[in-house]
Amino acid sequence: MQNKTILVVDDDPHIRDVICFALKKAFYPFETATDGQEAIRKVGECNPALIVLDVGLPEMDGLDVCRQIRKTSEVPILFLSARDDEVDRIIGLELGADDYVTKPFSPRELIARVGVILKRYGTRPPSNDPSEEPVLRHGSLELERTGRIVMVDGLRVSLTAIEFDILAIFLTRPKMVFTRGQILQGAYKNNVHVSDRTIDSHIRNVRGKLGTAGCFEAIETVHGVGFRLGACRSRTDQ
Template identity: 75%
Template sequence: MPGQTILVVDDDPHIRDVICFALQKASYVFEVAADGKEALDKALLCNPSLIVLDIGLPEMDGLDVCRHLRRTSEVPILFLSARDDEIDRIVGLELGADDYVTKPFSPRELIARVGAILKRYGAPAAAETVEDLPALRFGAVELDRSQRHVTVGGTPVTLTAIEFDILATLLARPKIVFTREQILQNAYRDNIHVSDRTIDSHIRNIRAKFGTVGCGDAIETVHGVGFRLGPCRVENGNGG
């Protein structure tokens, strides 16, 4: 989704310029890195939504960068390579890459692949996808759409209508990071003029209510990106 940050990693300045120009035309925010070490540093600083990663980097190649990232991060990775060897594609995908593009490439195709990956990792493409699931559960958190009812470790938690819809959005794709814009689009479908920072206030309220039953840490903040639902660690024996 345009507005998310893409980290472009390639030691060829011409290739970087081509990719960045295409991303800019598609309204994506981007950062750049010229080698593996800088890529790891930038990934920590900007917390990208996706990394376009060249395999043939000097010193630390793209495969090694991917290995390092996968120790602590599930950020989507799209590999670039000057070689079309099947073994490179297999190794890259086995390391956890999401896609593979061979140089030379079409900028339009690259942007299409970027968009497809982000769509897979973002909010559900259609609201009906979530609405079709009457009951949602992750860890100690349970949500019943038909009854508009939420429990944490078996203890009922009363949420407002907006808080309920925000939780349903996060609960539909636990562990996936949702931007404020994505949450806003799902929870405020009939009112697109609400500031996305309003989401922060609702998240704080949900955390406070969950905190009363020992689960205030369920919604995690991913700095610079948004929020995700993590495992609920119920305290004081509530709900196990």
């Protein structure tokens, strides 16, 4: 299941802002609703992966909203309540809620509970870590992580295991300048210690192989600091 929107339902603008800020920091897409009727409508519109639902809504409270939603949807629901009331908690869980958080709450705890629920339902939490992306691209250069394949304009480039790992480091952070120490830490496993000359040799090999395939200036030297991803210019750009 792909990442989907989280619907935040709370009539208190301060609480909504706190929750939405925490979701944004955790890279979760979200929608908001301020009352029960709007929440029910948005469930049909955005098909959320999870609903963070305040029990104490005006007019139609969260428990009634949950009852209405459960008539047509099994979307996971995490209740918020200003009262640590065992009766409300039991009723909420009996109605089909997946979790219950009492206000005031820690935003970090809330995000952790959101992640647990999404994992339980097979929804992968979003990641801001490019190193987890299965395919990394930069201009005509493409690196496919699972199959450990590197292509330049559709032409496959044969790299050694360590050369592949070094190239992947640069592609995960295309604007970052990496020191030799950072390259060593990221590309060499089991705390293997190698000299700066060895790292330079591997980078030279990566440059040469990519250049042969038509990707020139793939890794630039930043004098006195280290290296960064280059422009990967083709022959026609020379």
